[in-house]
Amino acid sequence: MALFLQRLIDGIGNGMLYGAVALALVLIYRATGMVNFAQGEMAMFCTFITWKLADHEFGLGLPIVAGIAGGVIFGFLFGAALERVVIRPFESADHLRQMIVTLGLFLAINALAAWIFTADTQRLASPFPSGALRLGGVSVSYHQLGVIAVLLVMALALRELFGRTRLGLAIRGASMNPESSRLLGVDVSRMLMIGWGLSAAIGALAGALVAPAVFVSPGMMQTLLLYGFAAAVLGGFDSAPGALVGGVMVGVVQAMVSGYVPAVGTQLQLATAFALILMVLLVRPQGLFGRVSVERV
Amino acid sequence: MSPVLEVRGLTAGYGSLTVLRDVGLTVGEGEIVVVLGANGAGKTTTLRALSGLIPAQGSVVLSGTELLGRKADARARLGLGHAPEGRGTFTDLTVDENLRMGGLRLPRNELPAALDQAYGLFPQLTPLRDRAAGRLSGGEQQMLTVARALMARPRLLLLDEPSMGLAPQITANLFAELRRVNAESGTAMLLVEQNAAAALTIAHHGHVLESGHIVLSGTGSQLAGNPSVRRAYLGV
Numbered sequence: 222m223a224l225f226l227q228r229l230i231d232g233i234g235n236g237m238l239y240g241a242v243a244l245a246l247v248l249i250y251r252a253t254g255m256v257n258f259a260q261g262e263m264a265m266f267c268t269f270i271t272w273k274l275a276d277h278e279f280g281l282g283l284p285i286v287a288g289i290a291g292g293v294i295f296g297f298l299f300g301a302a303l304e305r306v307v308i309r310p311f312e313s314a315d316h317l318r319q320m321i322v323t324l325g326l327f328l329a330i331n332a333l334a335a336w337i338f339t340a341d342t343q344r345l346a347s348p349f350p351s352g353a354l355r356l357g358g359v360s361v362s363y364h365q366l367g368v369i370a371v372l373l374v375m376a377l378a379l380r381e382l383f384g385r386t387r388l389g390l391a392i393r394g395a396s397m398n399p400e401s402s403r404l405l406g407v408d409v410s411r412m413l414m415i416g417w418g419l420s421a422a423i424g425a426l427a428g429a430l431v432a433p434a435v436f437v438s439p440g441m442m443q444t445l446l447l448y449g450f451a452a453a454v455l456g457g458f459d460s461a462p463g464a465l466v467g468g469v470m471v472g473v474v475q476a477m478v479s480g481y482v483p484a485v486g487t488q489l490q491l492a493t494a495f496a497l498i499l500m501v502l503l504v505r506p507q508g509l510f511g512r513v514s515v516e517r518v
Numbered sequence: 519m520s521p522v523l524e525v526r527g528l529t530a531g532y533g534s535l536t537v538l539r540d541v542g543l544t545v546g547e548g549e550i551v552v553v554l555g556a557n558g559a560g561k562t563t564t565l566r567a568l569s570g571l572i573p574a575q576g577s578v579v580l581s582g583t584e585l586l587g588r589k590a591d592a593r594a595r596l597g598l599g600h601a602p603e604g605r606g607t608f609t610d611l612t613v614d615e616n617l618r619m620g621g622l623r624l625p626r627n628e629l630p631a632a633l634d635q636a637y638g639l640f641p642q643l644t645p646l647r648d649r650a651a652g653r654l655s656g657g658e659q660q661m662l663t664v665a666r667a668l669m670a671r672p673r674l675l676l677l678d679e680p681s682m683g684l685a686p687q688i689t690a691n692l693f694a695e696l697r698r699v700n701a702e703s704g705t706a707m708l709l710v711e712q713n714a715a716a717a718l719t720i721a722h723h724g725h726v727l728e729s730g731h732i733v734l735s736g737t738g739s740q741l742a743g744n745p746s747v748r749r750a751y752l753g754v
């Protein structure tokens with residue numbers, strides 16, 4: 222029982238991170254109809270910024286919390302700038318070309334990070350105290366607890382933003398019906414830019430929170446991105462709550478499968494994410510929370 | 519008094535296809551002007567060119583400001599409202615959120631009153647506040663589009679066949695309400711319609727558009743009395 226609980230909690234902790242990456246993907250998908258393959262690499266780049274700000278040996282040695290804040294702010298500006306410079310020329314292009322552009326971004330950012338920073342693996346401190354909370358046979362590290370708390374707060378903040386503020390409403394409207402939005406005075410391009418900025422900022426946060434476990438390197442986000450895709454597909458790709466719930470479910474499934482099916486072990490874990498994507502696409506293509514659009518035809 | 523809208527030599531189309539040629543018209547302060555035309559005459563094209571959804575040549579001056587060369591959202595911020603043809607609603611947003619989209623640029627403290635006014639204009643929308651706009655009937659969506667455009671308190675409201683899909687009684691109500699809004703707030707309106715009988719009752723001035731040209735102009739009652747208008751648009 223304790224082992225089961227332990228795996229459940231580990232799964233939830235990891236799953237929240239997958240959920241955050243999925244949320245970043247969903248945000249851009251909802252705003253632009255675009256699947257952003259560069260999401261993980263953007264997050265990785267921002268995590269390097271955090272590392273540069275916080276590392277005592279190679280960077281400025283700021284407190285880690287300040288480093289993360291800097292990385293997240295940088296992420297917002299980076300995302301907005303990418304939208305303006307790289308994506309906007311393809312705003313009216315078909316989805317195939319847009320996806321190829323984001324694949325190109327993936328490669329470019331990856332190479333750029335290795336060139337600007339380092340191709341080596343670097344350490345990043347956790348913003349949370351070390352040690353763990355022990356209850357019976359279950360131990361939850363403060364890092365895990367902190368990650369869950371921070372991402373929950375982030376999710377609630379986003380819900381407020383989109384549900385209650387004018388900016389959030391304008392972003393939703395602009396992604397749903399750009400033409401009517403323009404007729405009401407909404408600068409649709411600017412809303413897309415903000416959407417990309419938010420998405421990249423979320424990615425930066427996820428990157429900084431996962432980095433203490435996986436270290437900082439140009440390839441650090443690639444596995445996480447795949448799990449994020451699985452989470453987004455499971456949640457429905459156009460549903461923000463679905464992304465988070467999907468993330469937690471992927472995390473838990475992963476923890477259980479690798480824990481209870483010895484053959485899967487650690488090497489095949491990625492395959493479970495992939496199998497999950499395939500299964501959802503076959504059985505319920507709109508995901509668990511995805512909406513079949515209510516538009517009348 | 520200078521007009522709210524002054525259009526000269528407006529030429530516009532789609533790609534290499536020119537639809538409008540040299541259209542000129544004026545909407546005075548507090549006026550309702552109607553443009554009548556058959557299917558395909560270029561009514562929607564005229565409004566889309568005015569609000570910047572398609573490129574155009576000529577001159578379009580709104581309260582002294584040239585609009586051509588500005589983006590659609592910038593024109594809206596200058597006070598141009600546009601209730602588009604058909605269903606221009608945000609289908610996944612609720613009725614209330616659709617109206618709030620219209621009120622995005624209002625001072626916050628004026629929003630509740632503007633919402634009350636919108637629901638007062640179309641009481642049918644009140645019980646539907648929390649329903650997704652995509653789940654409204656065609657006529658209800660039409661009302662929502664008009665109410666949403668009015669939320670922004672435009673100087674000039676462009677209305678693209680607001681009567682389309684509405685029952686005759688609802689159409690009569692709608693036009694009476696438009697007239698009342700016009701009289702009370704002085705909102706100028708440019709209305710394109712095929713329903714000449716309803717539109718001419720509230721119009722100060724009118725034009726007839728055929729194949730992208732204005733072929734006839736006059737006051738509302740002059741047009742209503744014109745034999746060719748009566749034959750083509752009033753069915754008498």
Ligand SMILES: Nc1ncnc2c1ncn2[C@@H]1O[C@H](COP(=O)(O)OP(=O)(O)OP(=O)(O)O)[C@@H](O)[C@H]1O
Pocket residue numbers: 532535537555556557558559560561562563564603712
């Ligand atoms: N997107 C488009 N691309 C090419 N041609 C178009 C387009 N939209 C309209 N047209 C053409 O422009 C002409 C005018 O169309 P418009 O939509 O302005 O007519 P309308 O007067 O609004 O008609 P209706 O009463 O049917 O709405 C028509 O001949 C139409 O075929």
Ligand SMILES: [Mg+2]
Pocket residue numbers: 561562563603678
């Ligand atoms: Mg039309």
